[in-house]
Amino acid sequence: MADLSAAGAVPALPRLARSRLPVPGVRRPPLAPVAGIVHLGLGNFHRAHQAVYTAEALRHSEGPWGIRGVATGRGRSSHPVIDGMAQQDELYTVLTLGHGQQVAAQVPGVHHPGLLAAQQAPEVVAAIGSDATRIVSLTVTEKGYSLAPDGRSLDLDDPAVRSDLTGSGDPVTALGLLVRGLQLRLRSHALPVTLLTCDNLMDNGGHLRALLDEFIGALPGPERDDLQAYFAASVSTPSTMVDRIVPATTDEHRALVARCFGVRDTVPVAAEPYRLWVLEDDFRASRPAWEEAGAVFTTDVAPYELMKLRLLNGAHSLLAYFGLLRGLPRMDQAVSDDLTGAAVRAAMTDEILPTLTLPDDVNGPSYVDELLGRFANPALGHHTAQVGSDGSLKIPVRWAGAIGENLRAGRVPPVLALGVAAYIRVVTGGPDAYDEAALGTVLDPATARLRALAAGAGGPAKAARVLVESGGILPEQAAADAEFTALVAEYATALATPYGIDAALSEALRAVRR
Known part of the structure; x- marks a missing residue:
């Protein structure tokens, strides 16, 4: 543990990199050479929650559990997290900040090079459709689900949704990316897959399934019929509950990494000590041993x-x-x-x-x-x-x-x-x-x-x-x-x-x- 109140100017420091780990107070992260997880929504919460659980699970049980993160914001030509992690061997620091003047840190180290959906939609679809992918997880916030004003159904009046349904261009919505990826899995006879939403929606797995059912049901006939059967047989959507307070990253967080650990990290994440992840145990393919990291598996989330x-x-x-x-x-x-x-x-x-x-x-x-x-x-x-x-x-x-x-x-x-x-x-x-x-x-x-x-x-x-x-x-x-x-x-x-x-x-x- 390092002291939050450590003072003094921050000197010019080398960037965080695998070759510079471990540093005092930070363990070397596990290696995850295969990306078995594609994650939509490469934000702070995912990086301080699911990625941390995955890194800790890999210390207990090996598996193909690298994470291919996808930034899903529309219209972006770049993304600071993707750019920052790319310059740091896909690493970043998670700072755990308590009430006192102490800070703990860890480096999950499970991410593969990220993708920007607005610029690399075909690559995102290919990653979702890959036979190596066992889980596609999501933290795209409530607004990422293309909801109608009733808050439950799919907004079929959204121009982006309509465009994704026609397939006239690259998909731009999270649902469009998922459906086109599922179509690719269907065509290539890929293994079954789990779609794991971690957003704050009640019955989030059931909600995601209902929205995808609506989306698939609105596709043209030949596309619709085959995909409906595949979706029912080969795709699970378990519900989850996630809990950790993760604020926006500030310059003070970057300075803390520099002062306490002697490296420069442009994309650290701060979080509270408390964390909880409760998951419905319904995975069509294999999954990380998240229970070894403290996750709770249950039949009723x-x-x-x-x-x-x-x-x-x-x-x-x-x-x-x-x-x-x-x-x-x-x-x-x-x-x-x-x-x-x-x-x-x-x-x-x-x-x-x-x-x-x-x-x-x-x-x-x-x-x-x-x-x-x-x-x-x-x-x-x-x-x-x-x-x-x-x-x-x-x-x-x-x-x-x-x-x-x-x-x-x-x-x-x-x-x-x-x-x-x-x-x-x-x-x-x-x-x-x-x-x-x-x-x-x-x-x-x-x-x-x-x-x-x-x-x-x-x-x-x-x-x-x-x-x-x-x-x-x-x-x-x-x-x-x-x-x-x-x-x-x-x-x-x-x-x-x-x-x-x-x-x-x-x-x-x-x-x-x-």
Whole structure:
């Protein structure tokens, strides 16, 4: 372990490379000469989670478990992670940052040269279709699944989806890449394959399967019929739950690698010490011995998924929007703030926990305490604007279920209602809602649409009603519940006034405790 507070200027250092490992505190990574895994979504989370589990599994059991990472962003001509890893023998450092002044590091070392889907789609399809590939995994976030506004079905109106269905050019969507790769496997009589989604979607394996079924069903007849039979017989889509807080990489993380380990790494990843991976044990071909690295295999992932989505992800989003309105740039500041921390704890304990059937090995109140402690880790530097981005895609997954179950039980959840109002304020209020210059921009694909709806409504209360009722943020039951909608509108009015967030949080806390 090295000291985070180590000071001094960072000298010019050699780049991280296999020839320079091990360095003090970092083991030499295992060799993975065959890429049996193709991973779509070469982001920080994958590199700090699945790649770490795979590297540790290879220390216990050999296998063809190198990872061919694919950057899936559309329209890119380059990618900093692919470029950076290519200059470092496909290596990078994972920094594990605790609450104290200590940092641990590891170098997974399991990646093969990466691919940029926007420029190398045929190579991506060939990698998915290769007989050497046993698993195709995904962390493309909610927006990578080409979802329709209902949040469940395939968006057949998306021009990219329509283009991928015709096959008139290289595939550009994640689903298009998968389907064209499966077609190649079918034609070459490749071994069965597992498609392993690790994104925050409830029943993510079943959801992926349903979307692929829709996509395949929309193909022209001859393509459709053969592929449907192959998909049913030779492709599994197990569900998973992933859990580790992984913030965006900063220059401070790069400086930490240099100070502590004496090498230059342009693409390190920082993460909290905690990690969990729960997987449905349904693999059509072989898989790494991930259980040796601590992964949990089960026949029912659903309780873990729901617990994580509603408690961890749901609370994270609440903290982000409340923190932004309170002028707090980091998540640890938001959870340590008296009002936001207390309100989010109340939502977790009184509005979300009652909607869950927890796994047998989880104690609800203890899990809440553990989560709040993880959020409070200042070393992660997780920004509220980052966590608050893409809320139109996250809220239907993270909040809608708990809101709906509270309403069915005859309860109106005040903190979750305030969360909806806070999201609306952040996304539609622009620079008047929060200090964008100081806190950062909250990016959301629905911003323009929601602002247009709000602008024509006439005042914050009416705007909130319109957005709840027809903005696609919440399911029909919540949108149609007069008491819930009225409460969101009441909070929206308060949030449009100076210091309104303080009063609204205090009122929501009083309402929970009544």
